[in-house]
Amino acid sequence: MKRLYVFSIRSFIGPFIVTFIISMFMLIMQFFWKYIDDLMGKGLEFSIILELLLYVSASLIPLALPLAMLLSSIMTFGNLAENNELTALKASGLSLYRIMRPLMLVVFFIAIGTFYFSNYIIPIATLKWKALIYDIQETKISKIITPGTYSNELDGLAIKVKKELNGTLYDVVIHDHNDPNIVKTVKAEKATLYNSTYGNNLYLHLKNGSVLEELSVNQAINLESKNRGNYYPSRRSAFKDATYKINLKGFKLNRSDENLFKNSFEMLSIFQIDVVIDSIIIENKKVLDNFVKSLKLDHKYLLPNNVENLNELQLDSIQNELDLSFQTLPKEEKNVIYDRAIGMLTRDLDAIKGQRDFIKSFVSNINLYKIEYHRKIALAFAIIVLFFVGAPLGAIVKKGGFGAPVVIACLLFMIYFVLTEIGEGLCSSGKVSPFVGMWLATFVLSPVAFLLMRSAANDSKVFDKDAWIKLFRKK
Secondary structure: HHHHHHHHHHHHHHHHHHHHHHHHHHHHHHHHHHHHHHHHOOOOHHHHHHHHHHHHHHHOOHHHHHHHHHHHHHHHHHHHOOOHHHHHHHOOOOHHHHHHHHHHHHHHHHHHHHHHHHHHHHHHHHHHHHHHHHHHHHHHHHHHHOOOOEEEEOOOEEOOOOOOEEEEEEEEEEOOOOOOOOOEEEEEEEEEEEOOOOEEEEEEEEEEEEEEEOOOHHHHHHHHHHHHHOOEEEEEEEEOOOOOOOOEHHOOOOOOHHHHHHHOOOHHHHHHHHHHHHHHOOOOOOOOHHHHHHHHHHHHHHHHHOOEEEEEEEEHHHHHHHHHHHHOOOHHHHHHHHHHHHHHHHHHHHHHHHHHHHHHHHHHHHHHHHHHHHHHHHHHHHHHHHHHHHHHHHHHOOOOOOOHHHHHHHHHHHHHHHHHHHHHHHHHHHOOHHHHHHHHHHHHHHHHHHHHHHHHOOOOOOOOOOHHHHHHHHH
């Protein structure tokens, strides 16, 4: 039995690792395709790209794991069935459930690990890559030059312009210190900024200027001691049209404070989400209580202290007295009271509408946290359900490799993904609760997994064309 367990686990681990790597690669390529415009033309260092890739890879695991689990389970049992190994194991008296037992344990531990990873690691990774991509998106090459001040954002260069108008820079001064022996100063009446095709360089198209090259202080002293004063410490040249090339390798990426993004629902664990939801509910209850209290203060007869000690007869008596008093007033005073009452009611109606919108936004905000809460838990159960969908399906179709299993897995994963997106959309719009929305895919696929497991265990011919034809003929 120990050999069987080792054989089953070994047959599963290989396809799982391969499919997981392939899934991660496809998702990372999709990410780069989405953000390629933000990454190109910024002169980013390789370490920044590598850091972004590391954080993004961690946050993409919740999407890659279900696909890898589904595909690897279909491939594993498809290979066993195709090579008649599954038939031999069943002939020896082992049921499908017994054969799957060691893999069930492995999948259970993977699901537990996925939950802990999504609860503790993914929030940190999401915080890191979103803060980093924000800094990259906000990095504009044109922002390194601020009119009226020297810019030192580029290593070895100090650039100053007097003003900028419609993309054209005026009175440009560039001090180039890249050569330790020569200090180069470039001046131009105006310039235009351009990026290279691949974003590795920056070009300044200069017009009507001059170039002054001076020896550094140490170099000038050495040359003076050698030539006894017979030397020329500087060289000046003029130009009408020139292009100045700037290497962006030394461009500095300004990193924002990550605490600015820390309170987002995606960057919290389920325990932190619980605390945040409770605090939001308490704060919003205070706001609503203060609103009701202020509304009652505007209408004294709504205050409970004025009416709580009065019975119904006393209230009717007070109302009759108010009616009689009002009827005795002159017409002009009645009109004033009417206008004042209409104004107060209109103001209160606007305030109530605003409060209604506030309550809607409050419910929507709470739903975002609850969605993230259920997403982390539902992901672990989805991995288990997809295994019980893929394993019997592979045993039924009896096809291994990357042919039919890939097609079947992609179709099933598309169903899972669509159901997840539909559920999230429904609970985001308030149509269903976050629990129902985020568990929708698991609820739908669980009966499918049960039927497939039962069919595979009983060797039912689910995908046999002749069996279906025979069934319909009987009907």
